[in-house]
Amino acid sequence: MNTEKTITVTSPLLPELEEFIPYLKEIWESKWITNNGQFHKKLEESLAEYLGVKYVSLFTNGTLPLITALQALNITGEVITTPYSFVATTHSLWWNGIKPVFVDIDPDTCNLDPEKIEAAITEKTTAIMPVHCYGIPCDTERIQAIADKHGLKIIYDAAHAFGVKVNGESILNAGDMSTLSFHATKVFNTVEGGALICHDAETKKHIDFLKNFGFNGETEVVAPGINSKMDEIRSAYGLLNLKQVDKAIEARKQVAEYYRKALRNIKGIRVLEDKTGVRHNYSYFPIFINAEEYGMTRDELYFKMKEQNVLGRRYFYPLISTFETYRNLESSNPANLPVATRIANEVICLPMYYGLTEEDLKRVVDGIYNCI
Ligand SMILES: *Cc1c(COP(=O)(O)O)cnc(C)c1O
Numbered sequence: 259m260n261t262e263k264t265i266t267v268t269s270p271l272l273p274e275l276e277e278f279i280p281y282l283k284e285i286w287e288s289k290w291i292t293n294n295g296q297f298h299k300k301l302e303e304s305l306a307e308y309l310g311v312k313y314v315s316l317f318t319n320g321t322l323p324l325i326t327a328l329q330a331l332n333i334t335g336e337v338i339t340t341p342y343s344f345v346a347t348t349h350s351l352w353w354n355g356i357k358p359v360f361v362d363i364d365p366d367t368c369n370l371d372p373e374k375i376e377a378a379i380t381e382k383t384t385a386i387m388p389v390h391c392y393g394i395p396c397d398t399e400r401i402q403a404i405a406d407k408h409g410l411k412i413i414y415d416a417a418h419a420f421g422v423k424v425n426g427e428s429i430l431n432a433g434d435m436s437t438l439s440f441h442a443t444k445v446f447n448t449v450e451g452g453a454l455i456c457h458d459a460e461t462k463k464h465i466d467f468l469k470n471f472g473f474n475g476e477t478e479v480v481a482p483g484i485n486s487k488m489d490e491i492r493s494a495y496g497l498l499n500l501k502q503v504d505k506a507i508e509a510r511k512q513v514a515e516y517y518r519k520a521l522r523n524i525k526g527i528r529v530l531e532d533k534t535g536v537r538h539n540y541s542y543f544p545i546f547i548n549a550e551e552y553g554m555t556r557d558e559l560y561f562k563m564k565e566q567n568v569l570g571r572r573y574f575y576p577l578i579s580t581f582e583t584y585r586n587l588e589s590s591n592p593a594n595l596p597v598a599t600r601i602a603n604e605v606i607c608l609p610m611y612y613g614l615t616e617e618d619l620k621r622v623v624d625g626i627y628n629c630i
Contacts, residue, residue: 264567265618269611270442271506273498281494290490297493304500309421310428311455313462316493317469320417320439320452322486324350326468327413327435327454330461335382340370341579342598343389347415348578360579360589363598368392372400385411390419390429393541398432420445421507423537430455440496445541446503448496451488506612510540513614517543520623526552546604556604559629566625570606577602
């Protein structure tokens with residue numbers, strides 16, 4: 259049995275405890291612990307500035323902004339989305355009584371294949387919900403052109419795309435709205451948390467009603483809202499993490515470069531390279547195993563790595579379209595999703611987080627070499 263320490267696939271970016279304690283003292287003294295307090299306001303402003311977007315509304319997690327965006331834009335009927343994502347993307351549609359229509363992905367980006375979107379549009383389609391998978395930008399111009407032609411809204415699940423820019427412009431400015439997740443496993447975390455990004459003050463106001471039961475002032479309820487307000491403690495924690503997120507992204511970049519250099523020339527392993535003009539955030543490091551060329555299946559490699567106490571994650575596997583709730587939809591037929599089906603069977607995300615040491619990286623890579 260291997261007795262070396264386990265290398266996990268992720269590890270949260272934590273603020274310095276010494277810096278957090280004075281913030282906690284301030285919150286204790288004010289006795290203002292939630293409901294749009296000072297830290298909440300400060301974090302919304304600081305995030306808008308850091309991300310290069312106009313309006314940020316904080317949420318308690320990254321799933322509620324998806325659900326709320328659909329409410330805010332009055333989306334109904336059918337929505338085109340990707341099966342190659344975290345299950346929350348599709349669940350947000352289900353919670354709004356919307357029928358998900360899965361469209362296949364592009365193998366080079368793992369994002370919705372724009373070529374295949376139009377064929378899935380029916381008279382019931384009202385929106386497209388793409389995901390910037392692994393933080394790799396979708397082809398936002400092509401998707402916008404399709405949406406404009408057919409009068410559709412676009413909500414980007416940008417849970418992986420914190421800080422990602424294309425030619426200096428935030429990817430979060432694409433489409434009608436974008437959502438972020440600040441879960442512990444993400445590039446920037448507030449323990450649990452998330453945000454909804456929109457482009458005008460009126461919409462931001464409406465979103466802020468929706469995340470507070472629909473209350474406008476003390477006595478008026480303007481819509482059937484939900485409760486998804488971020489509290490002061492996590493907002494303060496977020497302010498501290500925001501100060502170190504660039505350092506963390508830089509460290510992740512070093513990890514990505516190490517992995518690419520070590521693995522890009524191995525037969526049967528495919529890695530994703532940086533795209534020109536993109537400021538990546540290195541949120542994940544997926545590798546794709548071609549079993550025939552590599553001489554071992556993805557699962558064989560995954561379990562062999564595990565024996566060496568190196569944890570990868572088959573992310574995303576299984577496809578959302580294969581889960582009980584969704585598998586009977588017409589668009590869930592694997593014949594409709596050949597690329598996503600193949601990629602889900604090839605992928606392993608390697609350990610990726612701030613704080614991985616050179617020694618850790620060597621063990622991950624040696625583990626893969628040992629399997630050849
Ligand atoms: C993490 C994630 C979510 C959900 O975020 P939570 O904060 O965990 O609710 C949604 N979509 C994608 C693509 C994610 O990776």
